[in-house]
Amino acid sequence: MALKSPISSEITSSRWLVHLMDRGPLEVSVSPAASHAEVLASYPDALAAEPFVADIEEGSAPITCNQEAAIVRWLADTGETDHAITTDVLIRCKQDSEARAYYLARARCAVGDDLDDRRFCTQCENLRSGVCSVAKPGGVVSAPRGYRPVPDMLHRCAGYSPNSNCLTRPT
Secondary structure (H helix, E strand, C coil): CCCCCCCCCCCEEEEEEEEECCCCCEEEEEEEEEEHHHHHHHCCCEEEEEECCCCCCCCCCCCCHHHHHHHHHHHHHCCCCCHHHHHHHHHHHHHCHHHHHHHHHHHHHHCCCCCCCCEEHHHECCEECCEECCECCCCCECCCCCCCCCCCCEECCCCCCECCCCCCCCC
């Protein structure tokens, strides 16, 4: 039994706070954005639902133009060209650092112009806790032991070995 709500059915949101009788409010994320009626239809036990806007996390850095471009490029590469969904993803990345980290990780793993053999170190199984495990003076990666590569920079590395988290692997 849903209570009547003053929220217009024209308003859509990708995040909702759904109020249930038997427990506290439930934060729900939907994609693509849904209307109030659609959210209530998905949660028949809901008493009410309201659009939820998360506060931007204090201390989180704003998303950069390069990060935005990488996410949009990755979405396009996966076949997602719907402007509304792309905009929704970018808004979510601006407000939620976990969402931003997720999409940036996907975008980093998908980097791979066929002619470009550079990779992010986060794509390599030899990176453990931020340290390159094959780095040693005179080794495959000639660097001091305990070498911590810059994480957001592409590298061409003889010690590269794709990790299981990457969506694309060079052949």
